[in-house]
Amino acid sequence: MLLSLANILFNGVAYGMLLFLIAVGLSVTMGLMGFANLAHGAFAMLGGYVTATLMAKAGWPFFATLPAAFVLVALASLVLERALYRRLYRAGELDQVLLTIGVVFMAVAGATFVWGPSQAPIRVPAYLTGTVAIGPFDWGVYRLFLIAMGALVTLALIVGLERTRFGAMIRAAVDNPRMATGLGINVDRVFSITFMLGSGLAGLGGALGVNLIGLDPSFPIKYLVYFLIVVAVGGLGSIKGSLIAAIVLGVCDVAGKYYLPDTGAFIIYVIMVSLLLWRPLGLFGRR
Amino acid sequence: MTMTATTDRTLPDPADRRAAAHAFIAGQARWRWPEAVFWLVAAASLVIFPHSLVLAAQVLIAGLFALSLDLILGLGGIVSLGHAAFFGLGAYTAGLLAAHGWNEPLTGLVAAGLVAGLVGFATSFIVVRLKGIALLMVTMGVALLLHEVAQKAHAITGGDDGLQGISMAPILGLFSFDLYGRTAFIYTLAVVFACFLVARRLYNSPFGLALKGMRENGRRVPAIGGSIRRHSALIYTIAAVMAGIAGGLLAQTTEFVSVEVLGFQRSAEVLIMLVLGGAGLLYGGFVGAAVFLVARQILSGIDQTYWFFWLGLMLVLVVLFARNGLLGGAKALLARWRRA
Amino acid sequence: MTSALQTAGLCRNFGALAVTQNVDFVLPVGARQALIGPNGAGKTTFINLLTGLLQPSAGRIRLGGEDITALAPEMRVRRGLVRTFQINTLFPALTPLEAVTLARLEQRGASRRWLGALSGQRAAIDEAYDLLERIGLGADALQETRSLPYGKQRLLEIALALACEPRVLLLDEPAAGVPARESAELFEVIARLPRDLSILFIEHDMELVFRFAERITVLVAGAVLTEGTPAEIASDPQVRQVYLGSAGHG
Ligand SMILES: Nc1ncnc2c1ncn2[C@@H]1O[C@H](COP(=O)(O)OP(=O)(O)O)[C@@H](O)[C@H]1O
Numbered sequence: 021m022l023l024s025l026a027n028i029l030f031n032g033v034a035y036g037m038l039l040f041l042i043a044v045g046l047s048v049t050m051g052l053m054g055f056a057n058l059a060h061g062a063f064a065m066l067g068g069y070v071t072a073t074l075m076a077k078a079g080w081p082f083f084a085t086l087p088a089a090f091v092l093v094a095l096a097s098l099v100l101e102r103a104l105y106r107r108l109y110r111a112g113e114l115d116q117v118l119l120t121i122g123v124v125f126m127a128v129a130g131a132t133f134v135w136g137p138s139q140a141p142i143r144v145p146a147y148l149t150g151t152v153a154i155g156p157f158d159w160g161v162y163r164l165f166l167i168a169m170g171a172l173v174t175l176a177l178i179v180g181l182e183r184t185r186f187g188a189m190i191r192a193a194v195d196n197p198r199m200a201t202g203l204g205i206n207v208d209r210v211f212s213i214t215f216m217l218g219s220g221l222a223g224l225g226g227a228l229g230v231n232l233i234g235l236d237p238s239f240p241i242k243y244l245v246y247f248l249i250v251v252a253v254g255g256l257g258s259i260k261g262s263l264i265a266a267i268v269l270g271v272c273d274v275a276g277k278y279y280l281p282d283t284g285a286f287i288i289y290v291i292m293v294s295l296l297l298w299r300p301l302g303l304f305g306r307r
Numbered sequence: 308m309t310m311t312a313t314t315d316r317t318l319p320d321p322a323d324r325r326a327a328a329h330a331f332i333a334g335q336a337r338w339r340w341p342e343a344v345f346w347l348v349a350a351a352s353l354v355i356f357p358h359s360l361v362l363a364a365q366v367l368i369a370g371l372f373a374l375s376l377d378l379i380l381g382l383g384g385i386v387s388l389g390h391a392a393f394f395g396l397g398a399y400t401a402g403l404l405a406a407h408g409w410n411e412p413l414t415g416l417v418a419a420g421l422v423a424g425l426v427g428f429a430t431s432f433i434v435v436r437l438k439g440i441a442l443l444m445v446t447m448g449v450a451l452l453l454h455e456v457a458q459k460a461h462a463i464t465g466g467d468d469g470l471q472g473i474s475m476a477p478i479l480g481l482f483s484f485d486l487y488g489r490t491a492f493i494y495t496l497a498v499v500f501a502c503f504l505v506a507r508r509l510y511n512s513p514f515g516l517a518l519k520g521m522r523e524n525g526r527r528v529p530a531i532g533g534s535i536r537r538h539s540a541l542i543y544t545i546a547a548v549m550a551g552i553a554g555g556l557l558a559q560t561t562e563f564v565s566v567e568v569l570g571f572q573r574s575a576e577v578l579i580m581l582v583l584g585g586a587g588l589l590y591g592g593f594v595g596a597a598v599f600l601v602a603r604q605i606l607s608g609i610d611q612t613y614w615f616f617w618l619g620l621m622l623v624l625v626v627l628f629a630r631n632g633l634l635g636g637a638k639a640l641l642a643r644w645r646r647a
Numbered sequence: 648m649t650s651a652l653q654t655a656g657l658c659r660n661f662g663a664l665a666v667t668q669n670v671d672f673v674l675p676v677g678a679r680q681a682l683i684g685p686n687g688a689g690k691t692t693f694i695n696l697l698t699g700l701l702q703p704s705a706g707r708i709r710l711g712g713e714d715i716t717a718l719a720p721e722m723r724v725r726r727g728l729v730r731t732f733q734i735n736t737l738f739p740a741l742t743p744l745e746a747v748t749l750a751r752l753e754q755r756g757a758s759r760r761w762l763g764a765l766s767g768q769r770a771a772i773d774e775a776y777d778l779l780e781r782i783g784l785g786a787d788a789l790q791e792t793r794s795l796p797y798g799k800q801r802l803l804e805i806a807l808a809l810a811c812e813p814r815v816l817l818l819d820e821p822a823a824g825v826p827a828r829e830s831a832e833l834f835e836v837i838a839r840l841p842r843d844l845s846i847l848f849i850e851h852d853m854e855l856v857f858r859f860a861e862r863i864t865v866l867v868a869g870a871v872l873t874e875g876t877p878a879e880i881a882s883d884p885q886v887r888q889v890y891l892g893s894a895g896h897g
């Protein structure tokens with residue numbers, strides 16, 4: 021009993037960290053521009069395929085592929101942002117939803133065309149597999165690694181946002197875009213860069229996630245609702261909110277599947293709907 | 308709106324102008340010839356496409372579903388990512404009733420509409436309090452929730468295998484469903500047309516005007532004494548009933564219900580059909596459904612992957628270049644041609 | 648003198664910025680009162696608070712005898728507290744006839760009838776048409792609002808408010824953006840309104856203010872600086888300094 025509880029918490033936190041990695045960029049960009057980007061999961065998927073392909077076809081080591089996933093996805097997102105998204109910043113929610121659903125469909129078709137419809141195989145280095153015994157429990161190494169990566173990224177984000185000049189610009193722009201513009205901040209530019217960074221992070225998350233949740237062309241649709249939950253429940257533009265929402269979501273999901281396998285994701289949806297009724301702006305949202 | 312052109316605005320006598328005002332309002336509700344053409348063509352499918360009646364019935368059902376979304380989106384301005392919730396509820400209601408022996412079609416449809424409407428009424432109070440991403444998430448969440456329930460309640464719904472064992476009694480005790488889908492088509496056409504008449508009436512009613520006001524400028528509505536929340540709740544409930552009837556029709560005419568009636572894909576598809584055809588125009592849903600389903604029939608015959616690609620591309624193009632959909636575009640062309 | 652509308656200790660902040668500061672305000676029944684003050688003084692915010700578009704951080708609002716502080720905007724309208732907007736807030740694709748008919752339907756509680764034809768609401772349409780005729784929009788009743796000249800759109804702002812059977816009418820710069828000659832005409836329309844209607848209007852053109860207002864309230868930086876008859880305000884040195892003396896109003 022105790023054993024399974026610790027296990028569930030551990031697995032849930034690891035899963036939550038992964039969701040956080042992927043979704044945090046979405047949260048910040050949605051907070052910045054209010055752009056409802058349902059295609060965010062496609063960036064994560066692309067990151068996953070970059071890693072899987074580089075490892076399988078080019079023989080790159082796992083760790084070398086991670087920065088590649090980050091950079092390539094960030095660049096791809098820039099193209100998309102310039103070509104399509106930019107035109108709709110001032111448009112209504114419906115247009116944004118439709119356009120990005122269109123992008124999702126095209127991404128799914130494209131991935132099927134290039135990489136085939138089945139699961140992408142990936143073999144992480146041996147030292148990241150198996151378990152280690154610490155105290156009374158066995159811990160999955162890869163999950164420990166994920167948690168460490170999550171913690172690292174969180175730390176980097178917090179330091180980056182709180183301590184750097186660019187971070188201050190992002191915070192100002194999220195808080196009040198009009199005032200930020202008044203202060204001479206180029207909000208458009210800030211947004212472009214933030215969008216790239218956020219998408220890059222999603223790519224990294226997708227690369228890290230292949231070993232845990234798998235990867236196939238339906239990925240952007242399958243996990244869309246999870247990413248959106250993290251954003252909506254955490255509150256737009258809030259890193260702290262995204263982290264807490266992602267971990268709670270991860271733990272609830274794992275616990276729900278363990279204790280109440282018959283209800284499936286039901287509990288998650290109930291929690292999400294009731295939470296949003298209680299706080300329509302999310303846990304830490306202000307706008 | 309096209310009517311303004313035909314009304315003489317320079318009448319000098321106020322009494323004549325008053326009469327013109329009444330004529331203007333009455334004129335907006337008048338039937339126009341393209342509408343007659345549309346329904347005549349739909350009815351003529353019986354002889355024009357005798358071998359595609361199943362597809363034709365699907366188009367009508369999807370069109371009705373899209374029309375119900377048009378009521379909340381095109382008229383009410385509420386973006387829903389989970390409208391399939393009501394379609395699915397209607398489908399399961401009609402399907403379960405028939406599978407358990409209540410196979411009289413018309414009462415089955417009424418039940419489908421009622422159940423969907425009740426849930427719509429209950430959730431409307433939630434929906435009208437939200438906007439932005441919370442609204443998207445909650446509408447989507449409610450549908451996903453029902454989807455999970457349907458999937459897990461295998462004993463009742465058949466889960467992923469679908470609900471089987473539906474067999475319908477003859478309509479009005481007279482017309483049995485046949486293998487070629489003739490009866491199913493006529494039945495569908497009759498029900499869809501009846502629902503359309505209701506929607507059309509609503510469109511030209513005082514409430515229709517209130518909804519147009521909401522769509523045009525939500526900020527002004529409270530300032531003239533209107534309650535956005537109460538208007539939204541009412542239209543949401545009416546739309547849920549109509550979506551439920553569409554779902555019920557699908558269950559009855561195909562004698563099968565799969566869990567995907569509640570799926571996200573169905574919610575997304577109906578949104579696409581409506582926007583493709585043109586939202587807020589009453590007929591956009593039908594036009595969109597026809598184009599969508601026929602295109603899918605043709606393209607997915609080649610490869611499912613391609614269908615997804617074209618679908619995505621279509622969406623992107625519509626959003627970027629044809630915000631009012633095919634019907635809106637055609638209307639604009641027609642107006643330009645008339646002026647030239 | 649009975650008050651039509653009254654506030655006590657009304658406050659509102661946007662973040663650290665206090666936009667309405669402890670305003671005690673009385674609008675007597677039948678008033679023709681002007682609210683003036685430099686740009687950004689918080690005049691529009693004050694009207695937003697009165698009509699419920701914004702919630703006050705502190706203070707109460709009374710309409711007639713009733714405390715309406717917590718009432719939804721549309722409920723205030725039903726009780727006769729009606730406003731116009733500084734920036735046109737109309738229904739662009741509707742005709743004035745439709746827009747005013749809608750306002751009439753809301754007042755008559757008929758706006759949720761969804762199974763009857765709109766053309767069957769003959770009384771509401773007649774009332775809407777008569778109102779438009781009276782205010783000088785009779786010939787434009789069937790044009791799309793967005794195609795009307797700007798001045799006529801400003802008139803429609805007022806028509807929409809009048810269609811709500813106001814007891815208290817709040818006019819936020821009714822002549823904003825209208826050329827001087829037309830704005831005088833606009834104020835003539837306002838001056839012809841029934842005397843039992845209580846009117847508060849915001850206006851920057853001091854000539855119009857002195858011509859049409861019987862009392863004037865001066866708002867500066869969210870607080871009431873002073874209040875009095877046009878003669879008193881004109882000779883008040885404080886007002887001269889902060890308002891009349893300042894270069895720009897607009
Ligand atoms: N929603 C808002 N958020 C932040 N500040 C606002 C908001 N609305 C108005 N303000 C500020 O409040 C002050 C008063 O504005 P307003 O009431 O529109 O002034 P006026 O109508 O007297 O010109 C201005 O400084 C304006 O910038």
Ligand SMILES: [Mg+2]
Pocket residue numbers: 690691692733
């Ligand atoms: Mg103002």
